[in-house]
Structures are given as structure tokens and as C-alpha cells.
Amino acid sequence: MKNNYIDQERHKDKERLLVKATNYASVLSLIFFLICFFLLNIPAVLSFIFLAFSLLSLSNTYAYKFHKNLSLTYHISSVTSLLAALAITVLSGGIHSPFIFILTLLVLAGYATTRTYGKTYLFVISVLAILIFLQGRFPLFNISNEVPENARDVFALMSVLFAVYLLGGIFGKDLMYVHHQLYKSKREMQLRNEEKDTLLKEVHHRVKNNLQTVSSLLSLQSRGIEDPRTKSILKSSQNRVISMAMVHEMLYMREDLSKIQYKTYVRELSEYLVKSLKGANNKVSLNIDIPDIELSIDTAIPLGLLINEAITNSLKYGIKDDHEGEIYISIEKEDEHSYVLYIGDNGTGYSESLSLKNSRSLGLKLIHNLARQLKGTITRDPTKKGTNYIVKFREIEPQPFPSVA
Numbered sequence: 001m002k003n004n005y006i007d008q009e010r011h012k013d014k015e016r017l018l019v020k021a022t023n024y025a026s027v028l029s030l031i032f033f034l035i036c037f038f039l040l041n042i043p044a045v046l047s048f049i050f051l052a053f054s055l056l057s058l059s060n061t062y063a064y065k066f067h068k069n070l071s072l073t074y075h076i077s078s079v080t081s082l083l084a085a086l087a088i089t090v091l092s093g094g095i096h097s098p099f100i101f102i103l104t105l106l107v108l109a110g111y112a113t114t115r116t117y118g119k120t121y122l123f124v125i126s127v128l129a130i131l132i133f134l135q136g137r138f139p140l141f142n143i144s145n146e147v148p149e150n151a152r153d154v155f156a157l158m159s160v161l162f163a164v165y166l167l168g169g170i171f172g173k174d175l176m177y178v179h180h181q182l183y184k185s186k187r188e189m190q191l192r193n194e195e196k197d198t199l200l201k202e203v204h205h206r207v208k209n210n211l212q213t214v215s216s217l218l219s220l221q222s223r224g225i226e227d228p229r230t231k232s233i234l235k236s237s238q239n240r241v242i243s244m245a246m247v248h249e250m251l252y253m254r255e256d257l258s259k260i261q262y263k264t265y266v267r268e269l270s271e272y273l274v275k276s277l278k279g280a281n282n283k284v285s286l287n288i289d290i291p292d293i294e295l296s297i298d299t300a301i302p303l304g305l306l307i308n309e310a311i312t313n314s315l316k317y318g319i320k321d322d323h324e325g326e327i328y329i330s331i332e333k334e335d336e337h338s339y340v341l342y343i344g345d346n347g348t349g350y351s352e353s354l355s356l357k358n359s360r361s362l363g364l365k366l367i368h369n370l371a372r373q374l375k376g377t378i379t380r381d382p383t384k385k386g387t388n389y390i391v392k393f394r395e396i397e398p399q400p401f402p403s404v405a
Contacts (some may be wrong), residue, residue, distance in 0.1 A: 013178070016069055019061055021170045022077050026057040028082075028162055028214065035158065046091045053084035074113060078121075082106055086128060089148045090156040093131075094136045098159035105163060127257055155356050157372065199389060204252040211245035236312060236363070239276060243308040247300050256332055259294035262303075266329055269304060270311060274327075277315040284319055287328035293339075298396040299374065303341070306370040309363045310343045310389060318347025318387050337395045344388025 033050035036042040057080060064073040085102045092099050103125050111118030133139065215238050222234040246269055250260045267288055274284050294305065296353045310329060320323030330342040367389070371378035376393030 011070065017056060017149045017174050018074055018077065021109065022061050023058050024170055024347060025166060026054045028165065032158060032162065040154060041148060042151060043146045046088065046146040049084055050086050051082060056080050065238060089132065090143055092155065093147065095133045098156040101163045103165055110161065112171060112174065134243060172277060175260060201202045201252050204248040206247050208248040208252060211241050215245065216222065239308055240305060242272065243304045244301055247297060249306060251297060259296050260300055262293050262295045262300065263290040265304065266307060267301065270327065270329065273308065273311045273315065277312065283322060284315070285296065285326045287326055289334060291328040291331065293331065302370045302373045303393065306367055306391065307343060309367045313363050314345035314347060314387060318345040318349060320348065339393055341391040343391070343395065344384040347386045349385070349387045351373040353405040
């Protein structure tokens with residue numbers, strides 16, 4: 001609907017400019033005819049070209065009211081204008097004729113309609129100007145200046161006024177109007193974008209606050225539970241919520257609301273998980289090797305949850321108690337939309353016989369399901385000590401309701 005409205009407005013602008021320019025040119029040509037024929041005693045051939053152009057142009061715009069074919073009206077107007085201006089130029093002094101500048105207005109008229117027409121008229125009129133010049137230097141036809149010697153100054157003045165009025169009164173005013181409208185539209189779009197960004201930031205801020213509220217509720221709930229296993233489940237759920245809240249917080253802090261700097265996000269998430277599960281005085285080192293990449297929210301959240309599960313498993317089962325250990329996270333970019341994530345630890349690892357099918361671990365199932373959601377694959381790297389994964393994934397196009405199940 002918007003595109004149709006824009007096309008209609010564009011059609012109206014073209015119609016208004018064409019009808020206005022044609023009518024004014026017709027009236028000026030009629031005045032030119034009367035002055036040339038009755039006051040300047042210019043021969044009938046040259047004078048009647050002005051009259052013929054005036055009558056044809058008025059008839060053309062009148063016919064448009066019935067057939068409503070703007071393209072046909074424009075082509076007729078362009079051809080008659082070009083032929084009339086060319087004939088008058090040739091008969092009034094050739095390359096020295098003051099009327100030759102009317103030809104340049106046809107180039108402007110072409111560009112005011114479409115870029116293609118403008119380029120066409122630029123080429124055609126440039127060629128015609130060269131031919132008129134060559135006719136003056138190397139005459140092929142015996143064409144003399146039809147304007148009497150004593151009337152040439154007045155004819156030149158009228159030609160200049162003709163050109164100035166069309167250029168300033170028609171095309172100049174129209175171009176200024178279009179420029180004003182474009183500036184006004186650009187300003188309105190800028191204000192709307194600023195309002196949209198403000199609202200979107202507010203949405204991210206509210207989502208982050210709501211997720212933090214959920215995290216706080218889970219934390220409060222866990223305090224009244226004595227069972228270690230249930231307490232651990234609630235803590236894992238709390239960390240998953242925090243990993244999502246961090247994405248919205250980082251988007252809220254950025255100017256570009258569509259993507260986040262993923263290296264910063266992974267570092268903050270990893271440090272939070274290590275301190276949350278091992279305490280502030282831990283012996284776990286983080287080795288993070290991520291280039292300066294930006295990922296959309298639809299990729300950042302599932303990938304963040306996958307990294308959250310992998311790190312949580314490493315801290316709970318790989319690097320036990322207060323032992324020393326290392327967790328490494330590396331992302332390599334394969335092409336514009338494809339990446340490879342290397343994540344793991346140098347801990348004790350788990351049995352080779354344990355797989356997604358025979359495991360009851362929610363974390364392990366989430367890792368595989370999240371990799372599938374990222375349109376990727378996940379494999380375990382048996383060449384390294386501990387538990388290590390290689391995840392190949394692609395950046396996800398925006399989806400309304402991402403799912404991890």
C-alpha cells in the first residue's frame with residue numbers, strides 16, 4: 001500500500017510539472033509569435049514556428065485530460081519542443097543564436113522526468129549542438145539568419161527572458177519544492193527512527209528487568225530448599241535467565257540495536273558463571289579467543305544459552321570442587337554467515353559411552369537442541385583432555401518466537 005501511494009504521488013508530481021511547463025511554454029511562445037510577427041517584422045517561417053508550437057502544445061495538454069496517458073503526452077511534448085527549438089535556433093543564427101540555450105532546458109526537463117530521459121536528451125542535444133556548430137563552420141546548407149539586423153537585440157532579450165522564466169519560474173521552483181519535500185520527509189523519517197529506537201531500547205530495558213526479576217525469584221525460591229539437587233536445578237535455571245538478560249542489557253547500551261559485540265558478551269557471561277558456581281576466589285582460568293564479530297539477537301541468545309550450558313557442565317562435572325582448571329572458548333568465522341565455536345575444558349570429562357540418546361542430563365540435551373536451532377552441528381573433540389565441543393552454526397534470520405526445544 002505504501003509503495004502504491006508513493007507511486008501515485010510521484011505520478012502526480014510528474015503530471016503537475018509537465019502540464020505546468022507545457023502550458024507556460026505555450027503561452028510564452030504565443031507571446032513570442034505576436035512580438036516577432038507584428039513588431040519585429042521577422043519572416044513568417046520563423047514566427048509561425050512559435051505559433052505552431054504553442055497550438056500543438058496546448059492541444060497536447062488538452063488531449064491528456066481525456067486519454068490520461070502521461071507517457072504519451074510527455075513524448076509528444078518533448079519531440080515538438082526539441083524540433084521547434086532546433087528549427088528556431090538554426091533559423092536565428094545557429095551556434096550564435098541566443099535561443100540555443102532553450103535546448104539546454106530540454107535536458108533539465110528530461111532529468112526532471114526520469115534519469116533515463118535526461119541521459120537521452122543530454123546525448124541527443126550535445127550531438128545537435130555539435131552539428132549546429134559544424135554547419136556554421138562548414139556550411140552544407142544555405143541557411144541564413146532570419147532575424148533582421150535591427151531586431152536581433154530585442155530577439156536576444158526575449159530569448160533570454162524566455163529561458164530565464166522557464167528555468168527559474170518553472171523548473172527552478174519545482175526543484176526547490178522537491179528539495180524541500182525531500183528534506184521534510186527525511187526529517188520526519190529521522191524523527192520516527194529516533195522514536196522507534198527509543199521505544200526499542202525501552203523494550204530491551206524492560207525485558208532485561210523482567211528477566212532479572214525472574215532470576216531474583218528463582219534465587220529466593222532456592223534459599224528455602226534444602227535438597228541439593230533441586231537447589232542446583234534452580235541455580236542452573238537462574239543462570240540461563242541471566243544469560244538471556246545480558247543480551248538485552250547489552251543491546252540497550254548500544255547505538256546499534258540490531259547486533260551485539262559478542263566477544264564482550266561471552267567474557268562477561270563466562271566470568272559471571274565462574275564466580276557464581278566457584279566463588280570469587282577460584283582457580284579457574286578463562287581462555288577466550290573471539291574476533292570482533294557482531295551477532296543479532298536471534299543468534300546471540302541461543303548461542304549464549306549453549307555456551308552457558310557448556311560452561312556450567314564444565315564447572316560442575318569437569319573441574320570439580322576447588323581444583324585448578326581452564327575453560328577455553330574460541331569462535332572462528334568461516335564465511336559471511338557461518339561460524340565455528342570451539343568450547344571445552346581440561347577437566348575430567350565424561351564417559352565416551354555417554355550420548356544424547358542415553359543421557360538424562362538436561363544440559364546435554366539443551367546443547368544439542370540449541371546447536372540444531374542455530375542450523376548447525378555439534379561434535380565432541382576426543383583428541384583433547386576433558387570435555388570439548390566443536391559447534392558449526394550459522395547466523396539466524398530474525399524469528400518471532402525462538403525455541404530451544
